[in-house]
Amino acid sequence: MLGRLTYDSLPFYSIIAFGGAAITVGAGLAVIGLITWFRLWGWLWKNYLTTLDHKRIGIMYIVVALVMLVRGFIDALMMRGQQMASASGHGFLEGDHFQQVFSAHGTIMIFFMATPFMAGLVNFVLPLQLGARDVAFPFMNALSFWLTAGAAGLVLISLVIGVFSTAGWVGYPPYSGVERNPGVGVDYWVWALFISGFATTMTGINFVVTILKHRAPGMAYMRMPIFVWTVLCSSLIILIAFPALTVAVALLGLDRLFLTHFFTADHGGNLMNFTNLFWMWGHPEVYLLVLPAFGVFSEVVATFSGKKIYGYSAMVKATVIIMFVSMLVWLHHFFTMGASATVNAVFGIATMIIGVPTGLKIFNWMFTMYRGRVRFHVSMYWTLGFMVLFVIGGATGVMHAIVPVDYNTHNTAFLVAHFHNMLVPGVLFGYVAGYMYWFPKAFGFTLNQKWGIRAFWGWAIGFTLAFMPLYALGLMGLPRRTANIYDPSFLPLLIVAFIGALCVLFGIVALLVQLYVSVRDRAQNRDLTGDPWDGRSLEWSIPSPPPAFNFARIPIVDQLDAFAEAKRAGRKLQYEPAGPVDLPVPTIVPMVMGVSAFLLGFAAIWYMWWLFVLSFLVMLGAMIGRSFVDHNEFRVPQREVEAGLRTAAGRAGGVQ
Amino acid sequence: MREIRRGPVVGTILVATSGCSRASMPMLNPEGYVGRSEFELLVITTAIMALVLVPVIIGTLWIAWRYRSSAGRADYDPDFTDSKLISGVTIFVPLITIAALGTMTWIYTHRLDPYRPLGTTERPYEIQAVSLDYKWLFIYPEAGIATVNQLVAPSGQPVTIRLTSDPMMTSIFIPGLISQIYAMPGMETRANFLAENPEQRDGANAMYSGPGFENQRFVTHILAPEDFAAWTKGAAEGKSLEGAEAAKVEERLDMAYYKKLVVRSDGDPITYFKSVSPDLFQDIVRLYMPQYHMSSLPTGAEYMGAN
Known part of the structure; x- marks a missing residue:
């Protein structure tokens, strides 16, 4: 009945494992309790759990991302603490706990923090910037979200029931093979990635079709905001790259479950091919995360400099070049696997070529500020912090592309410092800048600036202190993933890195305080104009929060930054005539399928085959049943749409 | 800042x-x-x-x-793009x-191609390395001896290390002497170096291959050619390297003993084997890749000619 799930799978074997489980369960119960206490279930059910509205789905994605950010950061803090403590003794993490922690940290931050954060921002912003009423496939959009949430749930439940993988976030065989790791840990990792891989692929399809088919009339490709361009390129990367990962983990799953030999060392398997497939996804993944962040920076810099973006067409071309080249560099993750010098050199040089369009983007952001009027809104802090810190990571990236240098820095703390240098200032700063920039659009009030700036300094100083020492430790030869430090001369730099992590902790706390303070003071910080930053793109032309149908009348775009140009010329945007609007009917089906996917994964991990079959049938039934629903849209009558034109929030329901 | x-x-x-x-x-x-x-x-x-x-x-x-914006400069130009x-x-x-x-x-x-032997016509000295959980086995085919967790090599002469692993994917790394290359089961990779002076360096497996991988470390001793010759002779008689930790001495390393050695262990002492069965390295690779055949090592000139 319970497969291989026994009493021993519960976390009563060590204090730290129990603590982690208690925090997870406690936080879950606390949330449920609070929702019940404030009698929010009905509201939650109606407005979020069953919604197909892209704005609310976007918000739910970001909530998941922030929860997972906290979880992933606790892991980071434990790693820093363990390495520091181990310099004098054995540290406090016993058994393979440290290995579980770094595997979970990487998996969570990439798949369940960065990717959902990106999907959330894009979901919220993209249709608004396009002048569209929703994404192309609202049902599939909700399904993507619920599958992502189900996969994230698997990672969280691994803290309470069983263990997580110890194979790192990359899960290379033969270590992740069933011979070396027969337990449930790697299976948790495999199933979480497999399910979220499907979800992200569907998200990519949705964004591409939305951009191709749902632009406002007149919005030619070269009139799309840079953010839309970056999302288009990022989504195309998703379509090409994500199947490689989904297939790779599926084959690894087959190796583990049915003892096939895709990636084993013997019987004709090829373990190098897993590495190959993983990075065919893994490198484009970095770019699909960072491109939308570049898009955010482009919007923020242009808005807060009061100027059009410098070199729009060069920015577009740079984005497209990055998209193409990003798919031709994956081998640089394993220069040391023994390919010939020519192969390595070709991939090394291809990697460096990305530095040219990226460098160009940095310059174009600089010259967008040039002869502008730069307002130091908190989003500008994150943007400037990004520009200063990211170029350092870019430089160490180019160093890694020089093959013989990589031979020395590969697998060391230097590498860890490099990719955090790209992902923290590049990706995370970008998403946070976007979160603070678009928050008033979503909720109708602005975020507290003071706490936002404090959060920025916590992150910027914390990042610097936490990762610059790792560059030096890498040059001292410290391999990444080392649980117990064998050389006391590493200690001083590890202490500095730990202090850095504490500064980041302050940054995270400041983000949460900012949210609390802003909600508390929302009455004073109402955005009644819909355009608090003197914005440039279409989302600022509608009320904050937008009505469910976004645009009561669809705007007609005649140039880049049409809204900003109309404001400057003192005229109004042109619109199509108003009419009734069809909106998707809320439905419980995506959530049912997400919960079933969670149960399906859980059943496969614990060999509960009856549950596996049952949840599979539920998913299948839900999908087939849904296809028989003909009336999945309801019509908002014209007078209500027009009422939405007159009142700020719109009667058909703004985001509360 | x-x-x-x-x-x-x-x-x-x-x-x-x-x-x-x-x-x-x-x-x-x-x-x-x-x-x-x-x-x-x-x-x-x-x-x-x-x-x-x-x-x-x-x-x-x-x-x-x-x-x-607070500076209020007059050269503001929103169309400067x-x-x-x-x-x-x-x-x-x-x-x-x-x-x-x-x-x-x-x-x-x-x-700096790791496969490229250094020197030109001089035949490199061959050492075979097998990465085990969590220890390193080094075989010296010419001298017919083997060591665990200690690498000894001559200076002033090109050296080629043939690498394989059993059973994990790992990465050999002797910072400052040789850079990383993976050691993988069923496969042979190579690292080449030419040290000029006698010295001592730490070597490691730089790649995570399970909890405890950071203990898969070894000491590298580069000896002058005559000292190296003396060491190989002495090691065949079970004599430890002078000035280094005393080694545990075993008689012969053959497949039967190897099966015991391969069992996962941590913190193994430096061990010397007085003799080794001749094709052991090839046999270890063949455990995973039966069709593997060990080719002879090229000189620098031969390698450059072939590539």
Whole structure:
């Protein structure tokens, strides 16, 4: 009945494992309790759990991302603490706990923090910037979200029931093979990635079709905001790259479950091919995360400099070049696997070529500020912090592309410092800048600036202190993933890195305080104009929060930054005539399928085959049943749409 | 603040020029052709990158501050979005930098190809390395001996290490002497070096292969040629290396004993085997890849001719 799930799978074997489980369960119960206490279930059910509205789905994605950010950061803090403590003794993490922690940290931050954060921002912003009423496939959009949430749930439940993988976030065989790791840990990792891989692929399809088919009339490709361009390129990367990962983990799953030999060392398997497939996804993944962040920076810099973006067409071309080249560099993750010098050199040089369009983007952001009027809104802090810190990571990236240098820095703390240098200032700063920039659009009030700036300094100083020492430790030869430090001369730099992590902790706390303070003071910080930053793109032309149908009348775009140009010329945007609007009917089906996917994964991990079959049938039934629903849209009558034109929030329901 | 942000660049240059202690910064105190060339490359590329980086960082902050809205400058121009001069600079500066670094990459990647034997006509001295959970086995086929967790090699002579692993994917790394290359089950990879002077260095498995992988470390002793010859003779009689930790001595390493050695263990003592069965390395690879055949090692000239 319970497969291989026994009493021993519960976390009563060590204090730290129990603590982690208690925090997870406690936080879950606390949330449920609070929702019940404030009698929010009905509201939650109606407005979020069953919604197909892209704005609310976007918000739910970001909530998941922030929860997972906290979880992933606790892991980071434990790693820093363990390495520091181990310099004098054995540290406090016993058994393979440290290995579980770094595997979970990487998996969570990439798949369940960065990717959902990106999907959330894009979901919220993209249709608004396009002048569209929703994404192309609202049902599939909700399904993507619920599958992502189900996969994230698997990672969280691994803290309470069983263990997580110890194979790192990359899960290379033969270590992740069933011979070396027969337990449930790697299976948790495999199933979480497999399910979220499907979800992200569907998200990519949705964004591409939305951009191709749902632009406002007149919005030619070269009139799309840079953010839309970056999302288009990022989504195309998703379509090409994500199947490689989904297939790779599926084959690894087959190796583990049915003892096939895709990636084993013997019987004709090829373990190098897993590495190959993983990075065919893994490198484009970095770019699909960072491109939308570049898009955010482009919007923020242009808005807060009061100027059009410098070199729009060069920015577009740079984005497209990055998209193409990003798919031709994956081998640089394993220069040391023994390919010939020519192969390595070709991939090394291809990697460096990305530095040219990226460098160009940095310059174009600089010259967008040039002869502008730069307002130091908190989003500008994150943007400037990004520009200063990211170029350092870019430089160490180019160093890694020089093959013989990589031979020395590969697998060391230097590498860890490099990719955090790209992902923290590049990706995370970008998403946070976007979160603070678009928050008033979503909720109708602005975020507290003071706490936002404090959060920025916590992150910027914390990042610097936490990762610059790792560059030096890498040059001292410290391999990444080392649980117990064998050389006391590493200690001083590890202490500095730990202090850095504490500064980041302050940054995270400041983000949460900012949210609390802003909600508390929302009455004073109402955005009644819909355009608090003197914005440039279409989302600022509608009320904050937008009505469910976004645009009561669809705007007609005649140039880049049409809204900003109309404001400057003192005229109004042109619109199509108003009419009734069809909106998707809320439905419980995506959530049912997400919960079933969670149960399906859980059943496969614990060999509960009856549950596996049952949840599979539920998913299948839900999908087939849904296809028989003909009336999945309801019509908002014209007078209500027009009422939405007159009142700020719109009667058909703004985001509360 | 600005100094700290440029940490890696400044730090690398400082460390490179001040000469840190060898123990703490082995990569920056290289020995032999490979280590030295790689160090040289690190310094040149860091310098090129700093040339671009420092102006960009200062420029960004300076422009943002100079054009702050509170300064109310009169040259505000919301339509300034294109300038041939600026666009030229912004495309050519990255392009020239990358062209320079790309050229260096091509040259140095071929020069420092880990498969390339050093020297020209001289036949390299062969050592076979097997990465085990969590220890290193080194076989010296010419002398017919083997060691665990201690690598001894001659100076002044090209050395080729044949690498394989059983059963995990790992990465050999002796910072400052040889850079990383993976050791994988069922496969043979190679590392080459030519050390000029006798010395001692730490080696490791740099790649995570399970909890405890960081204990998969070994000591490398580079000996003068005559001392090395004396050591191989002595080791065949069970004599430990002078000045090093005394080794545990075993008689013969054959497949039967290997099956015991391969069992996962941690913190194994330095062990000497007085004799080794001749094709053991090949047999270990064949456990995974039955069709594997060990080819003879090329000299530098032969390798360059074949490639």
